[in-house]
Amino acid sequence: MRTQRIDQAAARLGAETRAAVYDGAKIGHEKRTKLLFDHYADPNRLRELAGEIKQHVVENLDTYLPAVEARLVANGVKVHWASTAEAACEAVHAILRARGATKLVKAKTMVSEEIELEGYLRERGIESLETDLGEFIVQLDHDRPSHIIKPIIHKNRRQIAELFERNGLGAYNDEPQVITQRARQFLRHKYLGADAGLTGANFMVAESGRLVVVTNEGNSRFCLAATRCHIALVGIEKILPRDRDLALFLNLLARSGTAQQLSVYNEFILGPRAPGQPDGPEEMHVVFVDNGRTNVLASSCREILRCIRCGACLNVCPVYRQAGGHAYRSVYPGPVGAVLSPLLLGRRFPEKADLPKASSLCGACNEVCPVNIPIPDLLLRLRDRAHTERVPSPGTPPMGAWSILASQPAAWKVALFGGRFLDHFPRSLVPVPALRAWESSRDLPKWRGGEFRRWLKLRRKRPGAGQSSPGITP
Amino acid sequence: MLTSHRTPVTGRRVQLMATCLCDAFHDDVAAAAVEVLEHLGCEVAFPEGQTCCGQPAFNAGDWPASRRVVRHAVRTFASPDPIVVPSGSCAAMLFHGALLEFEKEADLGEVDALGRRTWELGDFIVNGLGVRSWPGRFDAVVALHRSCHTRGTGSSDAAALLLGSIAGVRLVELGEGEQCCGFGGTFSVAFPHISAAMGRLKLDHVRAARPDVLVSGDMGCLMHLGGMAARQGAPVRSMHFAQVLREALRGAA
Numbered sequence: 001m002r003t004q005r006i007d008q009a010a011a012r013l014g015a016e017t018r019a020a021v022y023d024g025a026k027i028g029h030e031k032r033t034k035l036l037f038d039h040y041a042d043p044n045r046l047r048e049l050a051g052e053i054k055q056h057v058v059e060n061l062d063t064y065l066p067a068v069e070a071r072l073v074a075n076g077v078k079v080h081w082a083s084t085a086e087a088a089c090e091a092v093h094a095i096l097r098a099r100g101a102t103k104l105v106k107a108k109t110m111v112s113e114e115i116e117l118e119g120y121l122r123e124r125g126i127e128s129l130e131t132d133l134g135e136f137i138v139q140l141d142h143d144r145p146s147h148i149i150k151p152i153i154h155k156n157r158r159q160i161a162e163l164f165e166r167n168g169l170g171a172y173n174d175e176p177q178v179i180t181q182r183a184r185q186f187l188r189h190k191y192l193g194a195d196a197g198l199t200g201a202n203f204m205v206a207e208s209g210r211l212v213v214v215t216n217e218g219n220s221r222f223c224l225a226a227t228r229c230h231i232a233l234v235g236i237e238k239i240l241p242r243d244r245d246l247a248l249f250l251n252l253l254a255r256s257g258t259a260q261q262l263s264v265y266n267e268f269i270l271g272p273r274a275p276g277q278p279d280g281p282e283e284m285h286v287v288f289v290d291n292g293r294t295n296v297l298a299s300s301c302r303e304i305l306r307c308i309r310c311g312a313c314l315n316v317c318p319v320y321r322q323a324g325g326h327a328y329r330s331v332y333p334g335p336v337g338a339v340l341s342p343l344l345l346g347r348r349f350p351e352k353a354d355l356p357k358a359s360s361l362c363g364a365c366n367e368v369c370p371v372n373i374p375i376p377d378l379l380l381r382l383r384d385r386a387h388t389e390r391v392p393s394p395g396t397p398p399m400g401a402w403s404i405l406a407s408q409p410a411a412w413k414v415a416l417f418g419g420r421f422l423d424h425f426p427r428s429l430v431p432v433p434a435l436r437a438w439e440s441s442r443d444l445p446k447w448r449g450g451e452f453r454r455w456l457k458l459r460r461k462r463p464g465a466g467q468s469s470p471g472i473t474p
Numbered sequence: 475m476l477t478s479h480r481t482p483v484t485g486r487r488v489q490l491m492a493t494c495l496c497d498a499f500h501d502d503v504a505a506a507a508v509e510v511l512e513h514l515g516c517e518v519a520f521p522e523g524q525t526c527c528g529q530p531a532f533n534a535g536d537w538p539a540s541r542r543v544v545r546h547a548v549r550t551f552a553s554p555d556p557i558v559v560p561s562g563s564c565a566a567m568l569f570h571g572a573l574l575e576f577e578k579e580a581d582l583g584e585v586d587a588l589g590r591r592t593w594e595l596g597d598f599i600v601n602g603l604g605v606r607s608w609p610g611r612f613d614a615v616v617a618l619h620r621s622c623h624t625r626g627t628g629s630s631d632a633a634a635l636l637l638g639s640i641a642g643v644r645l646v647e648l649g650e651g652e653q654c655c656g657f658g659g660t661f662s663v664a665f666p667h668i669s670a671a672m673g674r675l676k677l678d679h680v681r682a683a684r685p686d687v688l689v690s691g692d693m694g695c696l697m698h699l700g701g702m703a704a705r706q707g708a709p710v711r712s713m714h715f716a717q718v719l720r721e722a723l724r725g726a727a
Contacts, residue, residue: 006505007665026650075661231651318654318675322668358665360658360672361533362622367652377574383535395664403539406494407546409523416497437663441670442701450490454503456508456520 002394004357004431005317009327012151015153021146021324024153028315031259032368043212051372054306057206057239060296064152064239071209071285075271080287085115088233088289092117092198095231095285096126101195105187107199107220108132110148110309111233111289113331114344119200126410129190129196131219134184140167146325146333148311149257154324160411176263187219196224197281201234202308203288211269211286213252218265230272230281237305245266249308252370257310291343301378304339305370313365313375319358334367339347339378353391356382364409397434416449423447480569481556481590483602489551489593491559494526495693503693507595508718513723514603521524523550527559529567533659537575538597542574548584556602557592562624562691563659565594594624594654595716596691599652600632607639610722615644617685618715619676619699621656621692622693634713649679657698673702680710688712 013021036043057064068077082088083095090113096104104121106112106128121128127430130139134151134270138144141163145151152160161174167391203212211232213220240249254260273280283325296305314320314334325333330341330352338359341353356379365375386393405411423446438444478571496504511518521643523725528543547568551557569589599605613625616637620630638645643648656662665667680688686711691697696712703710712723 011667332552359532360661362654389533399539403542408526435661437666443704452504
């Protein structure tokens with residue numbers, strides 16, 4: 001039986017990992033929902049408003065990007081433009097090289113994962129160290145994040161304690177506080193020895209050039225406070241028009257992502273240290289990263305660029321809960337990743353054209369999205385694209401012959417009648433893969449093709465005669 | 475988000491779209507829909523040429539094949555009377571999905587018009603005809619599975635309103651009601667492992683709620699859940715909500 005890759009990945013997933021992913025996602029979703037509906041009379045209106053604002057930005061990037069560049073330059077920030085992952089890595093490397101820097105401390109940024117910065121710098125003799133606890137653990141384990149904001153959702157504390165022990169960070173102890181304390185002690189020294197700090201950006205405000213970085217560990221603040229040079233990797237879609245939009249977006253981001261009223265550390269960065277300010281980096285760079293985003297903008301799925309990377313769609317998604325993030329073979333997993341990851345590949349779209357199939361199209365992702373992205377519609381558009389580009393889709397029954405049958409009433413009626421012969425064959429002998437897949441876990445009800453039409457005819461002929469049978473199904 | 479602007483209902487003539495699942499497996503659901511609509515004084519036409527809404531091909535990504543079927547539906551249901559469908563999923567296909575795949579087609583206008591007169595059965599009764607309660611009696615603890623394609627529409631609330639108004643019915647909530655049952659049309663066969671895992675979770679919630687009957691407005695969900703429960707050797711009694719409405723009418727007699 002041929003099935004989809006993500007289904008196979010889910011079937012292979014170990015019980016421990018599946019439980020960690022499932023529980024983490026479910027709890028995350030439930031807390032998020034409670035907090036939003038406890039605090040706001042109509043959170044859906046907020047989601048819609050935020051969606052409209054981000055859509056406005058996406059539609060007007062061509063004017064917002066030059067405007068924000070001008071603001072940044074006026075604020076004393078050096079601006080770089082990178083159209084590809086390679087160019088973004090080169091830009092970061094050039095900044096570091098110019099300063100003779102060899103040690104970089106990193107706050108959490110998905111864009112750095114996307115452009116594979118760590119490996120690029122390592123090959124050039126530069127150490128870049130993750131300082132977000134989850135990302136630090138991922139890096140230590142030579143693993144990959146499996147969730148946008150909870151990178152180690154797939155690991156449990158026992159696995160982490162063992163990892164720390166293997167890496168000389170103390171004897172086995174799986175108390176979360178001890179784990180955190182040990183990471184903290186290790187990282188403190190690293191901050192002090194670093195030459196530069198790298199962050200992402202949750203938002204970049206066009207009117208002020210304000211860069212907003214949100215964390216819960218304060219590690220981004222250490223990255224900035226202890227180093228002379230701040231580099232921010234910013235996806236070109238991260239823009240918000242006005243400072244006051246932050247009120248809406250910070251509220252939605254914290255609630256949707258981590259079920260907090262507000263994240264613990266919200267940093268508003270207006271530029272490098274100004275004369276008279278006591279500390280802060282003396283040099284600040286913003287690297288705007290395209291890496292396929294303008295292709296997304298040109299596609300029929302540009303709404304996905306509204307995404308603020310909160311992970312709420314992952315947490316609610318029943319497919320993600322079963323498969324885990326790694327099944328998506330992408331930096332961005334889950335429903336948002338199923339749209340974004342294949343699109344970011346540009347012409348290599350077919351490599352990940354199976355991702356948009358990994359959905360029952362239940363729509364829960366759209367219902368929780370803080371920027372109201374119509375994810376199911378976008379998944380469907382990408383399925384159309386995959387079919388148009390003739391990408392094979394294992395397990396999906398071919399529809400051509402069916403559609404001809406379903407547009408010829410006479411043939412349809414014959415099929416309705418003929419279907420009953422199915423009931424007289426042992427199902428294992430029926431050479432229809434879809435039927436086999438169905439029957440792998442479900443009984444098929446008895447075929448009753450055309451019975452309703454007969455009933456209705458009888459009822460029309462002799463009113464009152466067509467009492468239907470007591471209605472229990474199946 | 476899903477509901478397009480709907481043409482208000484004026485007369486009592488309707489066209490029934492039975493759905494392919496009822497045409498092939500669940501004839502009694504379509505029959506119940508007829509009896510329920512006739513009880514409300516509707517004159518129910520059944521266009522004989524009808525087949526399917528086109529959703530299987532739409533979801534599979536074969537939009538040209540799907541459009542062929544939708545165009546057939548446009549021809550078959552050409553009358554301006556409302557089209558009533560005992561399935562939230564098939565209805566949403568016609569008033570939402572079809573618009574996506576016809577975005578760049580010359581006949582988008584006709585498809586849009588078809589969508590505007592298409593109603594899921596419960597939505598039609600409550601929000602189309604303005605009926606707020608249901609007569610008769612049905613003694614049962616009922617769990618309503620809110621099928622996914624009724625999100626953002628009036629259908630699930632309509633079904634809950636009608637069911638809750640029937641004498642003898644006690645409605646119980648299902649845990650994690652926002653979670654999909656795992657059917658998803660072709661998803662159920664292309665992702666059999668995940669689909670079954672989702673189905674087991676849903677059945678756990680159903681059994682925990684201890685209803686006498688599991689009720690939904692979509693036979694796809696019930697066929698999947700019922701088929702799984704039967705395979706597990708622990709069948710769950712399930713009914714389409716149209717069948718409950720009809721049984722209530724009989725209970726009154």
